[in-house]
Amino acid sequence: MTLSQLKQLFKSRLSIRPPVDGDPRLFSSRTKYLVIVILAMCAASSGFSSTIYFPGIPEITLELNSTPIATTLTAALFILFMGLTPVVWAALSDYYRIRRFLLILSMVIFGLASLGSALVNNIWGLVILRCVQASGASCGQSVGAGIIADCYPIERRGAAFGKYFFGVFFGPVLGLILKVYPSKCYLGPILGGFLIMSNLTWRTAFWFCLAFSCTVLVLILFTYPETYRDNEKWDTxxxxxxxxxxxxxxxxxxxxxxxxxxxxxxxxxxxxxxxxxxxxxxxxPSSTPKSNGARKKKTFNPIKPFQYFRHPHVLLASLIVAFVFGSMFVLETILPILFERIYGFSSWQIGLSYLGGGVGNIFGAVINTFLSDHLLLRARAKRGGRASVEDRIGINVWPSLFVFMPFGLLLFGWSLDKKMSFWAGIVGFGLVNFAMNQTVTSLSAYLVDSAPNIGASFTACANFARMIMACILTIASNPLVDAIGPGLTCVFLTGLTVIAMILLIILKIFGGQFRYWSGYQQKNELKQHI
Incomplete structure (x- = not known):
């Protein structure tokens, strides 16, 4: 390859808005496979970096002369910015009609913040850098739902979400092998527990984040295609x-x-x-009626996704996700402190304790991959071929939310409160993650299906709600445990789960009517299948 050809290649790969010459839904299986793998790695950066340093929290508090509340803010504010910044990423993606360049920009921000976190010597500097790191890591989860809608039709979208979340939950390395959600990566604390044993202690975790971001950045630059789908052009x-x-x-x-x-x-x-x-x-596409001239000119409005909360189905789905994810994240936050206090675990043992959550997420992702689209098509067949977005809330969600979630919470809390075997806490944590995976994945697909053209914005709403809830509960978790103990703390979380159950029943029964009131006409949805 000549020097001029090399320059041309770099110029094309660095283009902010490269042309999309073909319908992304007609990409080859290999290309879609690549898209899902790299997308999952981008989305995994948020969960990976939020948990990878957890086993080193005691050392961070000691080395940086920090108070416990300041150290807690490194996690709580990370989650807060994970809820705020996806709205901006979604607005940028919608306004500029791009996906790929935003992933590149996010990995650059994430990498620079990881570098700063590895070198910082002040707890408040670490708090600020963690906010910046969250801002970069949040893009994959915000834009990811839109990318899946770009590449997959509704009957294949559930399986795509399952593969996507499988890679996020299990970790980027194994995700590359097994194919590839939004949210936590349990390879993070497990690996972090071993990394922290090195001479660089907790800083090694952030050096690893830097290396991870550089790897993903290279993959995006040289292999990842632009996927933004212009529905007016490609709906044939x-x-x-x-x-x-x-x-x-x-x-x-x-x-x-x-x-x-x-x-x-x-x-x-x-x-x-x-x-x-x-x-x-x-x-x-060339014979599709010309509509570009009549297309409304979009304006950049970073707070527009918040307006979608006025739609009842978006609000209900977001609240359900918030209560379920927030409850899971409380367990994730208090686990290292309680396991060290009650069982005397070291950093690497604390890291391995997260295996229960990892196994639960893996099983949840695998089951959802196989069941989601099958259950949707089966429900549609029973209705004579007529479609309903609420079919996405399948029978796999009900036992997850009504049985596994509350049982796992109570098992975790009371086993620690009564100082039972640590295995009981690990199993409870796994059950909570299994239920969380099933619920969050199904409702994420539901929001995208309800309005594919703005699925990224709907997902940003749900992401904002769950991260705000996780932030509030994270700040309150340790004082709550100290005041009433882990058992009653998990009883409180079970109460939030009961609220989520009630909201899910309402959404399942009245979701179609809510969408009709919101302007997402049910008739338009059904007539394609009558």
Whole structure:
């Protein structure tokens, strides 16, 4: 390769808004595989960096002459910014119609903040750098839902979310091998416990974050395609009309869609159906009616996603996710302190204690991958082919939220309160993570399905709610445990879970009506399948 060709390659890979020459939903399986793997690694950076230094919290407090509340703020404010900044990332993605460049920018910010955290000698400097680190790490979770909607139709989206969350929960290294959510990566504290044993102590965890960000950045620069899908351009099926078969180019493109419909009936793009059984028109992007001139000019509004809370279905789904995720994060926060205090665990033993959460998340992600889309299609078939977004809230969610979540919380809290075997706490933590995974993944897919064009903004709302709840509960967790003990603390968290149960029932029953009131017409959703 010549020097000029090399320059041209770097210029194209650094482009802020590269052209999308083909429909992202027609990417090859290998390309989609690559997209999910790298996207999961970007999203994993948030959970990875939020937990990787947890086993070293006692050493940080001692070395930086910190108070316990100041050390707690390194985690609490990280979570707060993880809730605030995704809204900005989502607004930037929607306004500039880009995905890839934002992932690049986020990894640069994350890497620089990790470098500063590894070198800092003041607790308040670490608090500030953790906020910046969270700002960079939050992009993958914010833009991720939009990228999945770009590349996958509704009947394949559940499985894609499952693979995505599998990589995030299990960790970036194994995610590369096993394929690839938003939220915690339990390889973080496990690895962190061993890293902290090195001569660099807790700082090694942040050096690892820097190396991780550099690795992901290189992968994005040289392999990751732009995926932003212009639905007005690439949605090739019109509601009425006849098939345009006059041009060879149209025939060729139509054959691609018809082949997909024949090979994977009712499991591929919901917009693709046999032209012989539907009164629809299949056209190429070039023959789609021109709408660019009539398209409203978008304005950059970073607080616009907050406005979606006025829609009842978005608010309810966000609150359910917030209560479930916040309860899980409290256990994650108090685990290292309690296991050191009650069982005398060292840093590496504390790290290994997170394996229960990792196993729970892995099982949750695997089950959701296999069940989510299957349950959606089965519910649709029972209704005679008519679609309902609420089908995404399948039967796998009910036992998770109504049984596993409260049982896991109470098992964790009272086993520690009564100083039972540490295995009981680890198992309880695993059950909570299993239930959290099932609930959060299903509701994330539900929000994207309810409005695919603005799925990233809906997801940003849910992400904001759950991070704010996690921040509040994290700040209150240690004083609460000291005041009433771990048992009653988990009883309080179980009360939040009961509220989430009630909200889920309301959403399942009245979700369609809520979406109708909000302007997301149920009729438009159903007529594609009647």
């Amino acid at each position: 099926v019109l509601e009425t009309g006849t098939m345009d078969v006059n041009s060879e180019k149209t025939k060729s493109n139509n054959d691609q869609y018809l082949d997909l419909a024949i090979q994977i009936p009712m499991e591929e793009d919901q917009y693709v159906h046999s032209a012989q059984s539907q009164s629809i028109a299949i056209t190429t």
